[in-house]
Amino acid sequence: MDDLRELYQEVILDHNQNPQNFGRLEAATHSGDGYNPLCGDRLSLTLDVRGDSVNDIRFSGSGCAISKASASIMTTVVKGKTVVETESLFDAFHKLVTTGDAGDGELGKLAVMAGVHKYPVRVKCATLAWHTLKNCLSGKNEVAKTE
Amino acid sequence: MTETATLEPPAARTLPLDVESTRNDFPIFRNRSVENPFTYLDNAATSQTPRQVVDAVEAYYTQYNANVHRSIYAAGEEATEAYESARERVGSFIGAGDSHAVVFTRGTTEAINLVAYAWGRLNLREGDEILLTEMEHHSNLVPWQLTAQQAGASLRFIVEACFSEKTRIVSVIHQSNVFGTINNVHKITSLAKSVGAVTLIDAAQSVPHLHTDVSALDCDFLAFSGHKMLGPTGVGMLCGRTELLDQMEPFLAGGEMIRTVSLDSSTWNDVPWKFEAGTPNIAQAIGLGAAVDYLSHLGMETIHRHEAAVTEYALEKLEEMPEVTIYGSAPERGGVVAFNVDGVHPHDLSQLLDRDGIAVRAGHHCAQPIMDKLNVSATARASFYLYNDFDDVDRLTESIASSLEFMS
Ligand SMILES: Cc1ncc(COP(=O)(O)O)c(C=O)c1O
Numbered sequence: 001m002d003d004l005r006e007l008y009q010e011v012i013l014d015h016n017q018n019p020q021n022f023g024r025l026e027a028a029t030h031s032g033d034g035y036n037p038l039c040g041d042r043l044s045l046t047l048d049v050r051g052d053s054v055n056d057i058r059f060s061g062s063g064c065a066i067s068k069a070s071a072s073i074m075t076t077v078v079k080g081k082t083v084v085e086t087e088s089l090f091d092a093f094h095k096l097v098t099t100g101d102a103g104d105g106e107l108g109k110l111a112v113m114a115g116v117h118k119y120p121v122r123v124k125c126a127t128l129a130w131h132t133l134k135n136c137l138s139g140k141n142e143v144a145k146t147e
Numbered sequence: 148m149t150e151t152a153t154l155e156p157p158a159a160r161t162l163p164l165d166v167e168s169t170r171n172d173f174p175i176f177r178n179r180s181v182e183n184p185f186t187y188l189d190n191a192a193t194s195q196t197p198r199q200v201v202d203a204v205e206a207y208y209t210q211y212n213a214n215v216h217r218s219i220y221a222a223g224e225e226a227t228e229a230y231e232s233a234r235e236r237v238g239s240f241i242g243a244g245d246s247h248a249v250v251f252t253r254g255t256t257e258a259i260n261l262v263a264y265a266w267g268r269l270n271l272r273e274g275d276e277i278l279l280t281e282m283e284h285h286s287n288l289v290p291w292q293l294t295a296q297q298a299g300a301s302l303r304f305i306v307e308a309c310f311s312e313k314t315r316i317v318s319v320i321h322q323s324n325v326f327g328t329i330n331n332v333h334k335i336t337s338l339a340k341s342v343g344a345v346t347l348i349d350a351a352q353s354v355p356h357l358h359t360d361v362s363a364l365d366c367d368f369l370a371f372s373g374h375k376m377l378g379p380t381g382v383g384m385l386c387g388r389t390e391l392l393d394q395m396e397p398f399l400a401g402g403e404m405i406r407t408v409s410l411d412s413s414t415w416n417d418v419p420w421k422f423e424a425g426t427p428n429i430a431q432a433i434g435l436g437a438a439v440d441y442l443s444h445l446g447m448e449t450i451h452r453h454e455a456a457v458t459e460y461a462l463e464k465l466e467e468m469p470e471v472t473i474y475g476s477a478p479e480r481g482g483v484v485a486f487n488v489d490g491v492h493p494h495d496l497s498q499l500l501d502r503d504g505i506a507v508r509a510g511h512h513c514a515q516p517i518m519d520k521l522n523v524s525a526t527a528r529a530s531f532y533l534y535n536d537f538d539d540v541d542r543l544t545e546s547i548a549s550s551l552e553f554m555s
Pocket of ligand 1: 191192253254255256257284286287320322323324349351352372383513
């Protein structure tokens with residue numbers, strides 16, 4: 001199972017078992033849901049955006065280790081970032097999980113998700129949280145779907 | 148059997164089928180090795196294809212490739228004969244009698260859509276009711292939603308509603324593709340009859356595994372797919388009462404299904420060709436004919452006993468694992484086991500099992516309403532067929548154990 005360790009890094013397993021920022025914010029300025037119709041994964045985000053920065057964020061839902069860890073790591077990374085910064089992270093992350101290209105270091109600890117690019121069917125698991133975040137921040141009220 | 152007898156190791160039990168020689172008929176298993184194993188446990192999704200079926204398809208393409216019903220030369224006649232002979236054999240495999248017609252379709256989905264559209268348009272009116280179960284595959288739910296909307300009819304589910312004079316059609320799954328539950332469809336068809344309703348049985352999961360006799364089931368329509376019963380993809384069948392099919396207008400229109408065509412109007416060919424517009428999946432139909440020959444040769448009763456033994460062993464082994472939850476406990480069940488493993492999401496499980504060459508399904512299995520009702524978003528599912536044995540079950544449970552270790 002060694003090559004699978006590349007996908008399921010220790011950090012990912014840790015976040016899966018002890019997800020960070022799990023739950024809901026009572027006083028959210030933004031919220032949104034993500035749904036993966038193919039596998040039934042569901043995810044909800046609540047955000048507290050002040051000015052143009054993400055002051056706080058929580059996620060809840062059910063999904064596989066990849067989608068849960070990706071959501072958990074995402075919440076820790078975007079906290080404190082500006083909306084524009086999260087948009088640029090979205091693009092860099094998308095490139096990472098589809099090509100394995102980690103760019104010039106901007107991704108930081110998100111780089112542990114690089115292994116996903118070798119498993120095309122798991123890309124949608126890794127990106128569900130990010131699509132949901134993008135929809136939330138752009139004020140779209142639709143359910144984000146990855147398929 | 149005593150308690151200890153049921154716990155005997157698999158070596159001490161015998162299976163009705165000789166799996167080793169059966170597997171030899173399947174190129175996909177012969178091409179694998181101990182280092183590169185393939186434990187295929189996703190038979191409810193699609194089955195593997197024996198050499199005999201591949202050969203039949205190949206013979207068509209290499210020896211008499213021609214269109215059917217219209218070519219006046221030797222190859223065309225041979226193709227027509229092979230296609231019609233396949234229809235005959237598949238029909239008799241499910242016990243179709245003189246009052247039945249058997250229509251080749253692309254699969255179960257198309258067969259159900261055909262009835263929902265062509266029968267529905269003719270017979271459903273505002274206020275009528277369509278009766279289903281809550282465990283239908285999406286393909287026996289969504290077509291009825293569309294039909295109901297158009298006719299102003301409504302959907303009812305057997306759990307909450309009963310048969311009434313408003314019930315016009317009862318369309319039910321024979322064997323659940325999620326839990327393996329075998330529904331008592333005979334009881335359902337007789338209840339339906341008592342209120343004058345028409346019946347359709349979604350037999351996608353039963354015809355491949357259970358001896359099926361449409362006359363005994365006493366249904367009006369029966370739908371199934373070739374690719375789940377050792378046949379090629381792209382072919383399936385709708386078996387229906389000729390009397391009903393005769394009354395219905397066509398589903399698809401074009402060549403083959405007409406008798407006369409003028410610029411303004413046309414008349415229809417006889418059933419079943421009336422429902423086979425355009426060039427059919429000729430090679431696939433011929434392949435399905437070879438698949439039912441193969442199944443008949445082994446014997447459906449034997450196949451059923453074989454799968455029942457493997458399934459019983461799988462249930463025992465999985466129940467022994469404290470981390471495993473099994474969904475569905477119907478006393479009458481087929482070789483389908485839906486389960487979850489604590490702490491390992493089914494998608495992760497399926498990815499980890501794949502490392503050991505084990506293929507299981509993970510997801511909602513195209514039956515979202517029943518999954519929502521159980522409040523699970525996804526399960527893993529192992530489903531067995533005639534080439535699976537006790538060793539496959541042992542490999543599955545060992546790999547589940549190592550997946551648990553991996554994820555912790
Ligand atoms: C119970 C049931 N009905 C219908 C279908 C649809 O069959 P097909 O996709 O071959 O049309 C399936 C297959 O997944 C099934 O399991």
